[in-house]
Every structure is written in structure tokens, then in C-alpha cells.
Amino acid sequence: MRRARLFAYQIPMDAGVVLRHQRLKTRDGLVVCLGEEGRDGWGEIAPLPGFSQESLEACRQATLAWLEAWCCGQHPPLPSLPAVAFGLSCALAELEQQLPVAGEYRTAPLCTGDPDALFSMLAALPGEKVAKVKVGLYEAVRDGMLVNLLLEAVPDLRLRLDANRAWTPLKAQQFAKYINPAWRDRIAFIEEPCHTRDASRAFAADSGIAIAWDESLREPDFRFVAEPGVRTVVIKPTLTGSLQAVRAQVQAAHAAGLEAVISSSLESSLGLTQLTRIAAWLTPGTLPGLDTLSLMQAQLIRPWPGSALPLYGVEHLEALR
Ligand SMILES: O=C(O)CCC(=O)c1ccccc1C(=O)O
Numbered sequence: 001m002r003r004a005r006l007f008a009y010q011i012p013m014d015a016g017v018v019l020r021h022q023r024l025k026t027r028d029g030l031v032v033c034l035g036e037e038g039r040d041g042w043g044e045i046a047p048l049p050g051f052s053q054e055s056l057e058a059c060r061q062a063t064l065a066w067l068e069a070w071c072c073g074q075h076p077p078l079p080s081l082p083a084v085a086f087g088l089s090c091a092l093a094e095l096e097q098q099l100p101v102a103g104e105y106r107t108a109p110l111c112t113g114d115p116d117a118l119f120s121m122l123a124a125l126p127g128e129k130v131a132k133v134k135v136g137l138y139e140a141v142r143d144g145m146l147v148n149l150l151l152e153a154v155p156d157l158r159l160r161l162d163a164n165r166a167w168t169p170l171k172a173q174q175f176a177k178y179i180n181p182a183w184r185d186r187i188a189f190i191e192e193p194c195h196t197r198d199a200s201r202a203f204a205a206d207s208g209i210a211i212a213w214d215e216s217l218r219e220p221d222f223r224f225v226a227e228p229g230v231r232t233v234v235i236k237p238t239l240t241g242s243l244q245a246v247r248a249q250v251q252a253a254h255a256a257g258l259e260a261v262i263s264s265s266l267e268s269s270l271g272l273t274q275l276t277r278i279a280a281w282l283t284p285g286t287l288p289g290l291d292t293l294s295l296m297q298a299q300l301i302r303p304w305p306g307s308a309l310p311l312y313g314v315e316h317l318e319a320l321r
Pocket residue numbers: 051108132162164214234263264265266288289290291292
């Protein structure tokens with residue numbers, strides 16, 4: 001006998017969370033629980049506004065239809081909506097005990113740019129000192145000075161930067177001008193510095209700073225190929241689709257000699273703890289980019305080790321089925 005439950009959740013976000021120029025007041029999503037022969041498997045389905053193409057309502061409908069067929073003993077193909085395919089494939093993998101339990105909970109801490117906050121975060125980070133800084137939100141010159149300062153202050157620090165395509169070639173050049181050339185290889189990568197892929201490639205060639213693709217992975221003509229100056233691809237499973245699709249992307253990246261970084265799409269602690277397991281399984285030795293729980297005001301179903309946020313249980317969820 002198969003059993004499936006579906007819930008809706010809503011988690012208040014920290015006041016200042018802005019995504020693609022819109023404030024995100026709450027994170028809204030679905031939680032699925034599949035049961036069979038006394039075992040169960042959980043999954044989170046949470047399309048990210050401004051990033052996912054599919055709406056939460058479309059996800060709800062596609063998930064309900066799939067659950068209906070699955071409970072009748074069928075093996076329906078996963079829906080094509082990436083957030084749904086991701087959540088259902090996680091629930092199936094847990095049910096079938098195919099998602100390894102060990103997680104990589106060390107993650108590249110997100111640094112707002114306050115050097116003192118960064119120092120205390122790094123002190124608490126065992127092993128490799130890697131942090132992530134969002135750039136492109138303020139003046140490029142300010143970003144360049146800040147990044148240079150952080151690299152100067154912490155000699156064993158490596159930085160991941162993310163510009164989310166904010167810069168013109170000129171702005172990108174103004175940024176790079178402030179980075180001491182001797183330290184540029186301690187920038188592990190900068191994600192998508194410029195508006196276009198070609199401008200980002202030119203930035204990498206001119207500055208000697210390695211770049212990473214993130215947004216580009218969702219463009220139809222994207223290919224996993226080795227290119228000068230391109231070191232890394234950032235893979236966001238909620239935006240990619242099923243675990244099988246995520247695995248195929250990681251394998252394609254590795255085959256091309258690219259590093260693959262599993263990254264958050266602002267999932268709740270339920271999805272984030274599954275992403276730590278996916279990272280430990282598919283990208284061992286690479287720190288994932290999952291430091292987004294602190295943007296929320298609560299955890300959901302499963303706790304993140306060490307988080308002080310309140311934990312919402314199923315009683316906090318709205319049952320949809
Ligand atoms: O990748 C990380 O380290 C954190 C996740 C992150 O940056 C992110 C999270 C949600 C939406 C977009 C982004 C982004 O890469 O800009």
C-alpha cells in the first residue's frame with residue numbers, strides 16, 4: 001500500500017531579503033511525504049520567485065496529479081516542472097534509500113561585507129577557509145576595495161564572489177583594478193560578472209580572475225565545455241530538476257574539467273539538509289553554497305545542526321492531501 005501526503009508551508013523571511021529587485025517576505029512551498037511498507041521519504045517543492053519559471057500553483061497541481069497516479073501503484077514519469085521533479089525525486093530516493101545519509105554541512109559562509117563578521121565566521125569554520133560575497137549591489141569600486149581588503153586581512157582566505165550579471169565591461173574592469181594581481185588566484189571564482197556570457201569571458205581573460213556560470217545553466221544554448229578562464233558551474237537543484245538531472249549536470253561538468261558547486265535556491269532546512277547529502281554524494285571535496293538558512297525565521301521538519309531558529313513541525317503545515 002502506498003500513501004502520499006502533501007502540505008503547504010510558509011516561512012517568514014528576514015526583513016531585508018531582496019531577490020531580483022523584489023522583497024521576499026515569506027518563502028512559500030510544498031512538502032511531500034511518500035510512504036510504502038513502513039518506510040517514508042520526504043521532499044520539498046519550492047519554486048523560487050524570480051528564478052523558477054513555474055508557479056507554486058502549477059507545482060501544486062502537477063504534484064497532486066502525480067501523487068494520485070503513484071498511490072494507484074503506477075510509476076508515472078516525473079513532472080517536467082524542475083521544482084516538482086526535484087522534490088519528488090528526493091522523496092522517492094529517500095523512500096528507496098538511494099540518497100546517502102551523510103551530509104556536507106560545512107558550507108561557504110555568505111559574507112555581507114562586514115570584515116569583523118567575516119573573521120568570526122571564519123574562526124568557526126573548520127578546514128578550508130572559503131567565504132562567499134555578493135558583489136554588484138553597490139559601486140564596483142567599493143566592491144573591489146572590500147574584496148581586496150578581505151584578501152589582505154586573511155592570508156589563507158579564498159573567496160567566491162557572485163555578481164549576478166550586474167556589471168557592464170567597464171564596471172567589471174573598475175572592480176578588478178582594485179584587486180591586487182598577486183591575490184587574484186585566491187578568488188576561487190566570480191559568478192556571472194557581466195550582463196552577457198561573452199563579456200564575462202572577456203573579463204576573465206583581461207583580469208585573470210576565474211569565472212563561474214550560474215544563470216547561464218538555465219539558458220537553452222548552454223553547454224558544459226572547458227573554456228579558458230571558466231573554472232566552475234553552480235548547480236541549483238530546485239531550478240535544475242530531478243536528482244537524475246542534477247547528477248547528469250554534475251557528471252557533464254566534471255567530464256569537462258569544471259568544478260561543480262551545489263547551491264541553495266532558498267529551500268527550507270528540509271531541502272537544505274537534503275542538499276548537503278546531495279553535495280556529499282555528488283561533489284565530495286567541494287564545499288556547497290548552502291548558507292541561506294539564516295535568511296529565514298524558522299526551520300522546517302528537519303533541523304540544521306547548530307541552528308538556533310525555531311523548528312516548525314508538520315503541525316505548522318497546511319495539509320493539502
Ligand atoms: O550559492 C550560494 O552560496 C548561496 C545561494 C545564492 O547565492 C542564491 C540563492 C538563491 C537565488 C540566487 C542565488 C544566487 O546565486 O545569486
